[in-house]
Amino acid sequence: MEPDAVRRVGREPHGSSDDPDLVDFSANTNPRVPDGVREVYAAALDAARTYPEEPPRAYRDAAADYVGCARENVVSTPGGLAAIRLAIEVSVTAGDDALVPAPSFAEYAREVRLQGATPDFVPHDEILGTDPSEYALAVVCNPNNPTGECYDPDALRAFADRCARAGTPLLVDEAFLGFTGSPSLAGRDGVVVARSLTKLLGLPGIRAGFAVATGDEYERLAAARRTWNLGAPALAVGEHCMRDEGFVADTRRRVRRERERLRRALDEHYDVFPSDSPFLLLDVGSRDVGEVVGTARERGVAVRDATTFRGLDSHVRVAVRTREENDRLLEALDV
Incomplete structure (x- = not known):
């Protein structure tokens, strides 16, 4: 920062x-919340007497199955907002401009500003038609908060392709996508997906989430991620809940x-x-x-x-x- x-x-x-x-x-x-959460959380207290596995294999396996990507593309984070911060920190530097939807989740612009960069606000329903080539990062919220609608999957993929050709990383916040049947962009080249488990699974205080990326984006996220950034109860509960189809x-x-x-x-x-x-x-x-x-x-x-x-x-x-x-x-x- x-x-x-x-x-x-x-x-x-x-x-x-x-x-x-x-x-x-x-x-x-x-x-x-899913059945069995209390028991899983209690059992994880014994595991909390030692440091969690690093990186957490079982949690990453569950996350990969949850969104349909490879485990090697998953970066565990304490909530979706931590994934958003991590993606912005490794993509944006002082003096940069970032493409941000509005109205939308206010933390995107805040995180950009914390980097000394400038958020360039574009109406959320027009952002997929924007030229991303002049930006250090583009951000999309799918479905958008607070308006609630999902983007057309083909239009979103086309925008992701334009971002990739321009060399502009695309951050897609999918915090609420699990409530819908729309496809995730997890595992697509040039895209960083941020996922929150706390909305769909009813456990905001657990603070569990993850990011998904490939190639250079993944390498930067994995290198910048804090070691042991999720505790044993969050890992155990998150894995349990993601398996409950x-x-x-x-x-x-x-x-x-x-x-x-x-x-x-x-x-x-x-x-x-x-x-x-x-x-x-x-x-x-x-x-x-x-x-x-x-x-x-x-x-x-x-x-x-x-x-x-x-x-x-x-x-x-x-x-x-x-x-x-x-x-x-x-x-x-x-x-």
Whole structure:
């Protein structure tokens, strides 16, 4: 990182609430977890008396099977954001420009700025038509957060090919891709994929994820990665969860069904964005966003003030949870 940039770059706001009296729709994490997680975590405490295997073979095997790539392409990281930081650190230096979507996850721009570089914001739905040749790095979020839609797979692959021809690494954040049936770009030359296990598997506090890359991109990630960067419980739980194909399939079906039910109900009162994700972005129109968020909170529900995303000024984002919880959301929003 660039030392002067570290002193002037601030933090970014995020969703999630730790208030036990609120149902949290502000963070897009699965309200359910795979069976057996508690037992796996407890058993891993004995393994934590020694350093984890370096690099962690079993975890990388599970990750490779999870996204359909070779184990030799997997770099373990403590969460998806750590994979994003690692990819930006090894690709961007002071004075560079990076291509960043907007509105989208604010940490992309923050990490670029921490390197002393400049994020060049492009509308998220136009970024695949951008010329990547003048940039040190291009970033895509698929599906995009907070808008929720996946990119057309052919268009995304074509953009990846243009980035590769230009010599511009492409970072694809697939934090929510596991909720969809869309294909991963993991293992494609010139692409660094960042994956988070915490969203789909409902365990944000575990801090488990990974990056996937090939060739020179992989070599730089592997060399820069901190040794023993995941503890034994995170490795064991992550491996266990990635092997539970039934849980993933059940989650996809539930989210798809409940998202459509929520969309139909909310669309009578709000402008609801199309979504392939476990969340919906709502334009509240002339309503005051602060009042919408505050009223929902008074009724026991936390929703995300989406005006903190670049370019959004009348929006909230809501997660898709269980049927019973989703009914509480609709009541809290007067739907």
